[in-house]
Amino acid sequence: MLVGMPLHQQSDIAEKTAALRALAGEMRAPRFPEQPADGRATFQLVRQELALDGNANQNLATFCSTFETEEEKALMELSINKNLIDKDEYPQAAEIESRCVHMLADLWHAPDAGNACGTSAIGSSEACMLAGMAMLRRWRNRRKAEGKPTDTPNLVCGPVQVVWHKFCRYWDVEIREVGMAPGRYGMDAETMLAQVDENTIGVVPTLGVTYTGIYEDVASMATALDDLQQRTGLDVDIHVDGASGGFTAPFCAPDLVWDFRIPRVKSISASGHKFGLAPLGVGWVLFRDRAELPDELVFHVTYLGGDMPTFQINFSRPAGQIITQYYGFLRLGREGYAAVHGNSYDTARWLADQIPGLGPLELIYDGDPAGGIPAVTWTMSENPGVTWTLFELADKLRSRGWQVPAYPLTGALEHQIVQRALIRMDISLAEIEILVRDMAEAIDFLNKHPVAVPMTQEEAGNFHH
């Protein structure tokens, strides 16, 4: 069996080819391989397979990091075998995580940053789950203390990312999601208040709505909830899902008040691996102070040595992302983040300026730093006078390697299709100029070759993010 024979011992090219072929067959077989194989040949085949994935640099669908510096790669390699949960064995990794929590507490204006309470997570999804669990517990504990029932909790939010649907389903909480409506692409104070009642465990505005990139107005919702409390005594917490905006607003819209400056904001989550610029696999959740994290959610483990409080869903977890996040905080500082993201906003605004001139397209979000994250979102004009849709445009752009997803909005706008381009730090203006040229060519092609049957939403499902 050639698969088991080291390739460097096989002088004959035909044999090498046969070995590679056998190995390739083994890779595709739906069974666990019997024999070991040559390391170099295996690596070569796996690497070739990876080359079939899309080019991350042309992926304008993802919010997540697609660029690492040499120093970041070196730190990831140095940390490859560090398990973050082994805080006794890797006390410096644990210390670094704690420093990051304090830095973020300062960035998000926690009342006492030195005494901040929070943790890293594997991404925003875990961070949102943890914040949701704390919200649910706080509400339940309050209700129990008042002798009131706790069997019908609900959560009020705008058009949220799927993690909040998951949270509500996993924890038996009713989700009251304010749908979009003509001219309103998120939840506002009025639509939020209409959903809130005594069973509301909390309100979750998003800083950088996934569908559009737009910030929901946290401050006006907090004011409306203050007013509600004055009128009715109902005291409803806010958790801000700052998956993307938590790492853009503090640097590029510092006067926007959305964070712990608002007393009603009890917790904030964000993705380190999005605009936090860390490699994939890190999110953060912070509580405004220790009182907002119910004690019963924190576990104390002793079997790794010492007393280790943990508030996480996973146990073992790579430390590299957190260490590299820490490097990024030190390396860039506020000014560095403002410069990097400022550049992305400039590129986004340039793209936004071009969109209406390309065809029957209208902007929904133009990359304004005070209004959302570095992204541009557009839709078709009402009577476009063309046969193609944004699905066909997205499909055509794919043939040039670009991933610019087209997808439907939600609520009353579920039939409105939009297209969105995220501008991350590694997406340059020069690249976006080429995108615009490719868009113009694609639109020209689609205009000249009318589409007989426009693609259905199902067929275009691949373009959703």
Ligand SMILES: Cc1ncc(COP(=O)(O)O)c(C=O)c1O
């Ligand atoms: C608003 C929002 N919340 C949560 C998430 C989930 O984040 P993650 O991919 O880090 O788990 C996303 C992801 O895009 C998001 O946009």
